[in-house]
Amino acid sequence: MSEAREEKAASIRHLLETEGDAVAENTQGFNQGRYESVAELEEYEALKDEARAIKEDAIERLPELIDELTETVEANGGTVYLADDAADANRYVREVAAEKEADCLVKSKSMTSEELEVNEALEADGVEVIETDLGEWVLQVAEEAPSHLIAPAIHKSREEIARLFNAQFDPDEPLETAEELTTFAREWLGEHIRDADVGMTGANFITADSGTIVLVTSEGNARKTAVVPDTHVAVAGVEKIVPSVEDVAPFVELIGRSGTGQDITSYVSFLTPPVESPVVDFDEPDVPFDERDDDREFHLVLIDNGRLAMREDEHLRETLYCIRCSACANSCANFQSVGGHAFGGETYTGGIATGWEAGVYGYDSAAEFNDLCTGCSRCVNQCPVKIDIPWINTVVRDRLNREGDDGQFEFVYDELVPDEEPGGVDLQKRLFGNFETLAKLGSATAPLSNWLATLGPVRRGLERVVGVDAGRPLPSFERETLRDWFERRGGHAASRERAAEPRAGRGGHAASKERGDREVVLYPDVYTNYVDVARGKAAVRVLEALGVDVHVPAVPESGRAPLSQGMVATADERASGVYAALAEHLDAGRDVVVIEPSDLAMLHREYERFLPDASYERLRENSYEALEYVYGLLENGADPDALRTGDEEIAYHSHCQQRTLGLAPYTRSVLEHCGYDVVESDVECCGMAGSFGYKSEYYELSMDVGERLADQFTAPETKDRVVVATGTSCGDQLDDLLRRDSRHPLEVLDPATPAY
Amino acid sequence: MSVETGAIVERFETSLAELDVAVTRTRPTAFESTLEEVVREPAVGTPLPFESISLPAWVDVRPTPATLESAATGVTAASFGIADYGSVVLPSTPEGAEQVSLFSELHVPVLRERDLVADVPTAIDRLGPRLRDGESAIVATGPSATADMGALVRGAHGPEAVHVILLEDGEVSDGE
Numbered sequence: 024m025s026e027a028r029e030e031k032a033a034s035i036r037h038l039l040e041t042e043g044d045a046v047a048e049n050t051q052g053f054n055q056g057r058y059e060s061v062a063e064l065e066e067y068e069a070l071k072d073e074a075r076a077i078k079e080d081a082i083e084r085l086p087e088l089i090d091e092l093t094e095t096v097e098a099n100g101g102t103v104y105l106a107d108d109a110a111d112a113n114r115y116v117r118e119v120a121a122e123k124e125a126d127c128l129v130k131s132k133s134m135t136s137e138e139l140e141v142n143e144a145l146e147a148d149g150v151e152v153i154e155t156d157l158g159e160w161v162l163q164v165a166e167e168a169p170s171h172l173i174a175p176a177i178h179k180s181r182e183e184i185a186r187l188f189n190a191q192f193d194p195d196e197p198l199e200t201a202e203e204l205t206t207f208a209r210e211w212l213g214e215h216i217r218d219a220d221v222g223m224t225g226a227n228f229i230t231a232d233s234g235t236i237v238l239v240t241s242e243g244n245a246r247k248t249a250v251v252p253d254t255h256v257a258v259a260g261v262e263k264i265v266p267s268v269e270d271v272a273p274f275v276e277l278i279g280r281s282g283t284g285q286d287i288t289s290y291v292s293f294l295t296p297p298v299e300s301p302v303v304d305f306d307e308p309d310v311p312f313d314e315r316d317d318d319r320e321f322h323l324v325l326i327d328n329g330r331l332a333m334r335e336d337e338h339l340r341e342t343l344y345c346i347r348c349s350a351c352a353n354s355c356a357n358f359q360s361v362g363g364h365a366f367g368g369e370t371y372t373g374g375i376a377t378g379w380e381a382g383v384y385g386y387d388s389a390a391e392f393n394d395l396c397t398g399c400s401r402c403v404n405q406c407p408v409k410i411d412i413p414w415i416n417t418v419v420r421d422r423l424n425r426e427g428d429d430g431q432f433e434f435v436y437d438e439l440v441p442d443e444e445p446g447g448v449d450l451q452k453r454l455f456g457n458f459e460t461l462a463k464l465g466s467a468t469a470p471l472s473n474w475l476a477t478l479g480p481v482r483r484g485l486e487r488v489v490g491v492d493a494g495r496p497l498p499s500f501e502r503e504t505l506r507d508w509f510e511r512r513g514g515h516a517a518s519r520e521r522a523a524e525p526r527a528g529r530g531g532h533a534a535s536k537e538r539g540d541r542e543v544v545l546y547p548d549v550y551t552n553y554v555d556v557a558r559g560k561a562a563v564r565v566l567e568a569l570g571v572d573v574h575v576p577a578v579p580e581s582g583r584a585p586l587s588q589g590m591v592a593t594a595d596e597r598a599s600g601v602y603a604a605l606a607e608h609l610d611a612g613r614d615v616v617v618i619e620p621s622d623l624a625m626l627h628r629e630y631e632r633f634l635p636d637a638s639y640e641r642l643r644e645n646s647y648e649a650l651e652y653v654y655g656l657l658e659n660g661a662d663p664d665a666l667r668t669g670d671e672e673i674a675y676h677s678h679c680q681q682r683t684l685g686l687a688p689y690t691r692s693v694l695e696h697c698g699y700d701v702v703e704s705d706v707e708c709c710g711m712a713g714s715f716g717y718k719s720e721y722y723e724l725s726m727d728v729g730e731r732l733a734d735q736f737t738a739p740e741t742k743d744r745v746v747v748a749t750g751t752s753c754g755d756q757l758d759d760l761l762r763r764d765s766r767h768p769l770e771v772l773d774p775a776t777p778a779y
Numbered sequence: 780m781s782v783e784t785g786a787i788v789e790r791f792e793t794s795l796a797e798l799d800v801a802v803t804r805t806r807p808t809a810f811e812s813t814l815e816e817v818v819r820e821p822a823v824g825t826p827l828p829f830e831s832i833s834l835p836a837w838v839d840v841r842p843t844p845a846t847l848e849s850a851a852t853g854v855t856a857a858s859f860g861i862a863d864y865g866s867v868v869l870p871s872t873p874e875g876a877e878q879v880s881l882f883s884e885l886h887v888p889v890l891r892e893r894d895l896v897a898d899v900p901t902a903i904d905r906l907g908p909r910l911r912d913g914e915s916a917i918v919a920t921g922p923s924a925t926a927d928m929g930a931l932v933r934g935a936h937g938p939e940a941v942h943v944i945l946l947e948d949g950e951v952s953d954g955e
């Protein structure tokens with residue numbers, strides 16, 4: 024392994040060991056809570072649409088809203104400062120503190136203030152800064168950085184916190200339980216809030232029409248921070264502004280559910296500062312509140328720090344809709360294993376951090392962790408403002424690729440990898456991004472290529488030069504491709520005849536006409552065509568058995584492989600090629616059936632960005648996941664007995680992309696319809712995620728993620744079941760983890776398959 | 780009580796039960812005795828803006844920082860409640876309702892049945908004009924809580940318990 028890869032692998036290994044357990048337990052708890060909580064929310068989808076529309080509108084009108092908000096706050100008696108960058112914001116805050124002759128400033132949790140590093144700036148002036156959110160305070164004491172957007176100390180267990188507090192504060196009785204730790208923290212922090220001269224909060228939303236700061240919290244520290252001292256400073260990115268109070272409504276219902284899975288947090292504060300609440304002045308402990316005549320001060324520090332430029336950036340703009348709920352992190356299999364100290368940059372964590380870090384700090388900061396997004400898309404449906412988080416990661420990866428310029432081996436490589444990318448793309452990415460070329464070559468030279476790939480020196484070379492982990496069995500190429508096989512057995516003409524038999528059996532020509540006499544194009548994705556040919560053959564036989572005749576034309580790779588490496592131009596080119604190859608079939612009224620979900624997801628999601636609208640819609644409407652299609656045929660009267668039915672017990676793992684597209688239930692339903700007993704996994708991802716698990720720097724992480732799936736399939740009730748998986752890479756991962764063969768659902772249903 | 784109000788009250792009570800928050804319904808005439816059962820002394824409060832009831836003398840309605848800190852219970856009025864979530868909407872007032880609802884171990888919000896609304900959008904629609912008038916309010920749902928110390932603990936910086944007193948509509952005339 025190269026030195027850089029070894030370093031990365033070592034830091035991931037360290038985090039897996041030290042923080043992995045606490046992160047996994049907490050994020051999975053949040054994730055499960057979110058699924059349960061949103062399931063009870065009838066209007067969930069409509070609320071997300073509404074939330075999205077509000078953010079789109081607000082960012083569109085941002086300059087105007089900043090002006091409106093400024094006027095409103097000033098009319099209310101507060102001050103607004105629009106800071107260009109962190110240094111500018113910190114200078115302003117320091118001035119406020121200096122003017123108040125502040126000794127102590129208390130803060131409630133704010134990621135934006137972490138971005139500014141305002142604590143350090145104030146401390147340099149001799150102001151004591153105290154974090155009052157319990158999680159933030161733990162980190163302040165431990166001198167560590169947050170590892171999660173809303174639960175910053177998620178990587179720390181109760182035992183660790185107890186050790187930390189006992190060592191740091193030496194209490195009379197050592198602290199142990201969560202209750203004891205909380206009581207201790209409340210009292211310690213309460214003393215400081217009492218004495219504070221200034222309170223600083225962030226803001227989850229700010230309403231331009233009323234100048235209201237909306238804070239979503241559960242502990243109550245933000246409430247105290249804002250109202251106990253006489254001076255309140257709120258720091259917030261400009262993207263937090265929404266036009267009106269009423270616009271906050273959908274977010275109130277979405278934000279808690281999306282984050283920790285609470286239906287609503289304990290407190291949603293709507294503070295319109297300077298607030299009417301009296302100052303709690305412990306220097307005058309006996310003056311009743313109703314006798315006070317306070318002159319409260321309020322400063323709103325709005326932060327640009329790259330945001331207005333993000334707004335102008337077609338791809339990064341969406342990041343500004345983010346309400347930092349953490350759903351994308353909690354639903355991410357990689358994040359569940361390593362947390363934000365690996366999957367995060369200077370300040371922000373999880374999948375969306377790529378957008379924030381690139382926009383706020385620049386691409387170098389995003390480069391550190393951007394690869395950890397495998398594009399599995401599990402976060403996409405979880406985001407309350409419907410941000411295409413994988414796309415942001417892809418775009419940033421593409422831009423990073425274009426920055427790199429090492430040019431090594433380019434002379435050989437440009438021949439081997441006919442992509443659309445500049446020289447800077449790193450070798451590992453180019454290798455995986457051009458898997459089609461490799462597969463063609465591997466198949467043409469099989470079995471020699473497969474034998475070569477097992478040789479120690481070859482594997483060591485691959486690991487050293489391109490970072491393909493030597494621990495992973497490489498895909499084994501078939502000499503006879505699916506298309507070769509299909510042609511050898513007579514191509515479409517023969518398929519037509521085979522399909523006619525079951526049709527005739529069901530009442531002859533008339534019956535088939537009634538059912539539209541379906542013809543299908545089976546998309547020969549690269550894996551199916553060159554590596555996992557068996558499932559392609561099974562697909563052909565299953566479709567024919569149900570009376571559908573099949574075409575298997577030459578169609579280029581979907582673009583998924585290059586896209587996953589951030590090679591956007593190459594993926595775009597592939598999309599055009601795929602459409603061109605399929606257009607005539609679409610014209611002829613044929614349906615497109617796709618076996619590999621990640622390829623189908625290209626057609627259904629990403630092609631929207633690459634093809635003209637009409638082409639995209641046409642392809643999307645006429646393409647189906649294989650089992651979805653089988654389901655439709657059965658619903659329309661095809662005879663399930665033509666398939667391989669049985670009562671075997673199956674442990675089924677659906678593919679991440681398939682689940683995001685909402686297609687997993689079809690497979691289960693078809694299998695059950697055919698008599699099988701199905702138990703399904705409920706992990707977010709198998710950990711392989713295409714090429715991710717082959718990369719030597721991520722191999723251990725990939726296996727750690729995979730362990731969660733392996734655990735589910737080695738439990739007493741599943742350990743003897745037949746393992747079935749839809750995705751190629753899921754199947755590979757399961758083979759590696761379980762040492763039992765996994766099958767595609769089509770192979771289970773293939774009439775030619777013998778009993779297991 | 781109309782059928783609709785009845786359904787909303789029931790929904791509100793169910794939501795509170797899910798949160799493990801106590802609620803006592805009472806007629807205005809029995810308010811003081813109900814309060815006596817619910818409150819732990821010493822108690823502070825802020826004046827209730829409802830015509831037919833007021834806080835008894837044993838609730839200190841002119842709290843100071845010192846009495847605020849030593850009080851076991853804070854009693855304040857809620858402007859309205861949200862049935863779907865079991866939330867109470869607490870206005871900030873110059874008398875210190877925000878603080879009184881926050882500092883004590885037990886918070887007792889007093890809410891009139893007629894001020895219950897069904898859902899969040901209705902509540903926020905009601906808040907809009909008030910906030911545009913410069914007011915502030917807290918949508919509070921259950922006690923304060925944290926999971927930052929390794930397990931869920933009730934009572935972080937705010938109250939560890941909430942006990943809602945729901946005033947039946949009866950003949951009470953509108954105080955506004």
Ligand code: SF4
Pocket residue numbers: 172281344345346347348349350351352375405406407408409410412
């Ligand atoms: S990108 Fe979406 S899911 Fe992720 S933190 Fe932001 S709002 Fe939440």
